[in-house]
Amino acid sequence: MDVALTETELETIWLTLRLATTVTLILLGVGTPLAWWLARTRSRWKGLIGALVALPLVLPPSVLGFYLLLAMGPQGPLGILTQALGMGTLPFTFWGLVVASVFYSLPFMVQPLQTAFESIGERPLEVAATLRASHLDAFFTVAVPLAMPGFLSATMLTFAHTVGEFGVILMIGGNIPGETRVVSVQIYDHVEALEYLQAHRLAGVMLVFSFLVLLALYAWRPPPPKGG
Amino acid sequence: MPGGPPHPKGDDLQNIVARFKTVWPGFSLDVDVELPGSGVTALFGPSGSGKTTLLRCLAGLERVASGFLNFKGQIWQSENTWLPTYRRPLGYVFQEASLFPHLTVLGNLQYGLRRTKQANGFILQQSIELLGIGHLLERKPDSLSGGERQRVGIARALAVNPQILLMDEPLAALDLKRKQEILPYLERLRDELDIPILYVSHAPDEVARLADHIVLMENGRLVAQGPLVDVMARLDLPIRLGEDAGVVLDATVAEHDPAWQLMRLQFSGGSLWARRLDLPIGRRVRVRVLARDVSLATRPYPDISIQNQLAGVVDAITDDEHPGLALVRVKVGDSSLIARLTKRAAASLHIEPGITVWAQVKSVALI
Numbered sequence: 001m002d003v004a005l006t007e008t009e010l011e012t013i014w015l016t017l018r019l020a021t022t023v024t025l026i027l028l029g030v031g032t033p034l035a036w037w038l039a040r041t042r043s044r045w046k047g048l049i050g051a052l053v054a055l056p057l058v059l060p061p062s063v064l065g066f067y068l069l070l071a072m073g074p075q076g077p078l079g080i081l082t083q084a085l086g087m088g089t090l091p092f093t094f095w096g097l098v099v100a101s102v103f104y105s106l107p108f109m110v111q112p113l114q115t116a117f118e119s120i121g122e123r124p125l126e127v128a129a130t131l132r133a134s135h136l137d138a139f140f141t142v143a144v145p146l147a148m149p150g151f152l153s154a155t156m157l158t159f160a161h162t163v164g165e166f167g168v169i170l171m172i173g174g175n176i177p178g179e180t181r182v183v184s185v186q187i188y189d190h191v192e193a194l195e196y197l198q199a200h201r202l203a204g205v206m207l208v209f210s211f212l213v214l215l216a217l218y219a220w221r222p223p224p225p226k227g228g
Numbered sequence: 229m230p231g232g233p234p235h236p237k238g239d240d241l242q243n244i245v246a247r248f249k250t251v252w253p254g255f256s257l258d259v260d261v262e263l264p265g266s267g268v269t270a271l272f273g274p275s276g277s278g279k280t281t282l283l284r285c286l287a288g289l290e291r292v293a294s295g296f297l298n299f300k301g302q303i304w305q306s307e308n309t310w311l312p313t314y315r316r317p318l319g320y321v322f323q324e325a326s327l328f329p330h331l332t333v334l335g336n337l338q339y340g341l342r343r344t345k346q347a348n349g350f351i352l353q354q355s356i357e358l359l360g361i362g363h364l365l366e367r368k369p370d371s372l373s374g375g376e377r378q379r380v381g382i383a384r385a386l387a388v389n390p391q392i393l394l395m396d397e398p399l400a401a402l403d404l405k406r407k408q409e410i411l412p413y414l415e416r417l418r419d420e421l422d423i424p425i426l427y428v429s430h431a432p433d434e435v436a437r438l439a440d441h442i443v444l445m446e447n448g449r450l451v452a453q454g455p456l457v458d459v460m461a462r463l464d465l466p467i468r469l470g471e472d473a474g475v476v477l478d479a480t481v482a483e484h485d486p487a488w489q490l491m492r493l494q495f496s497g498g499s500l501w502a503r504r505l506d507l508p509i510g511r512r513v514r515v516r517v518l519a520r521d522v523s524l525a526t527r528p529y530p531d532i533s534i535q536n537q538l539a540g541v542v543d544a545i546t547d548d549e550h551p552g553l554a555l556v557r558v559k560v561g562d563s564s565l566i567a568r569l570t571k572r573a574a575a576s577l578h579i580e581p582g583i584t585v586w587a588q589v590k591s592v593a594l595i
Contacts (some may be wrong), residue, residue: 130289130314130385131339131384131385182574
């Protein structure tokens with residue numbers, strides 16, 4: 001059995017990693033303030049926003065993909081916006097996948113961060129304030145270091161979840177080699193074409209990758225720091 | 229007017245004027261108080277009396293809509309002013325030391341120092357020495373004992389060179405042994421710092437030992453305030469030292485009697501003999517005299533075992549908790565003693581305000 005990966009498969013894996021990295025970085029930027037707000041607000045909107053963030057956890061990917069496809073299409077609000085900006089429409093492009101994945105992976109970033117921020121509590125931030133730290137200063141020098149285990153889980157989960165995405169990608173991106181064809185879609189193609197050997201190779205790569213991520217998450221998670 | 233006087237009075241440059249009024253579900257705070265700008269002021273009261281809330285309002289950790297705070301001429305809060313906590317020149321010690329677990333002891337001490345404009349390494353060094361934590365600097369907080377953590381917490385608050393130190397029951401989370409370990413450091417703070425200290429406590433022994441001034445709170449309201457020695461001597465206030473009523477006297481060690489192992493403690497109004505301790509002449513001490521250890525006579529008795537007999541004038545009598553007992557306050561010079569008598573004894577000796585009596589003090593305890 002030839003276990004070496006072909007040029008096409010390597011391209012697919014590279015695209016998949018690029019997508020997952022881009023989405024994870026964007027979600028670190030978007031998800032962190034959202035998680036911070038959810039962890040600390042007393043607003044009556046908290047429940048609503050929290051439910052919206054969690055929606056991709058329970059929604060079938062095809063449903064989410066369908067609505068995103070409409071929104072990004074020429075008549076959809078996102079589509080009108082991107083066309084006005086001279087970017088054309090997003091479906092069947094790499095950035096279309098990125099936008100869709102950001103929505104789909106949002107809870108995997110926000111929920112671990114929210115839990116981590118909530119477990120810090122009010123006290124360390126009050127201490128920081130009595131030591132002359134402004135809110136932003138205290139966030140970066142106290143909240144972020146104390147929530148570091150949460151950041152690690154959130155990053156790994158988001159990355160792994162984006163790598164493993166299938167349904168939303170198929171709805172938004174189709175199957176364009178080098179542009180939108182990711183590993184999970186290519187495995188589907190191989191199976192459809194009864195190319196079990198090729199499917200085995202890529203599926204094996206995914207299996208090992210996912211296992212290693214989870215192993216890292218469960219085995220190396222640092223013990224929660226004891227409060228002083 | 230609720231916004232306070234437009235021009236601070238002379239006292240406002242020395243003192244802390246605070247007015248806070250707010251209602252939460254199940255709790256309300258309504259205080260209007262002028263706190264001294266020097267010495268140790270104890271905010272004293274049972275749990276739920278609002279003393280911690282008042283402290284948090286002073287620090288800006290709690291924001292009540294209707295509040296006014298003038299710290300020695302600086303307006304920290306008024307109708308149209310709000311200075312956030314991080315811009316108030318204060319140090320705050322929390323009940324649990326609340327050290328940052330991701331930083332070493334030194335990192336904790338430097339956290340505030342780095343953010344303080346008028347900070348300098350000298351103050352950090354002083355704080356480290358004052359609290360005796362020089363050997364702990366490289367350690368992480370979770371490897372420290374509770375007492376060590378609290379000492380680091382106090383040093384961290386001092387390292388920002390604050391103009392006032394706020395302490396929220398710094399000993400309450402510690403066991404008796406740790407308390408005894410920290411109390412001497414708190415006494416050093418009191419004696420060596422020239423900034424005011426506000427000290428929240430519900431423990432009468434701590435207050436009697438540390439405070440110069442006391443603010444008594446109950447149900448979110450101020451019950452009484454004044455110099456500790458005066459407030460303790462008030463018969464209408466239920467402050468108990470341990471289980472009993474009594475007074476606190478500020479005294480100095482005046483004389484040692486090595487032959488009989490006694491020392492004479494001079495206070496304003498007289499002196500008392502107590503068991504000798506190895507203290508230098510002139511050392512300031514604080515003693516407490518419980519009401520149950522004081523009896524009264526209408527003339528001096530040479531032939532009894534009680535060595536401490538002080539002449540004084542009865543100035544107030546009140547009922548004690550038991551209907552058969554009375555508390556009698558006797559002025560001895562500028563100081564006061566409280567004696568507990570049966571009402572029958574008080575009646576048969578014709579004890580009433582204005583008469584001269586000899587207070588016989590059976591026991592004096594240094595605190």
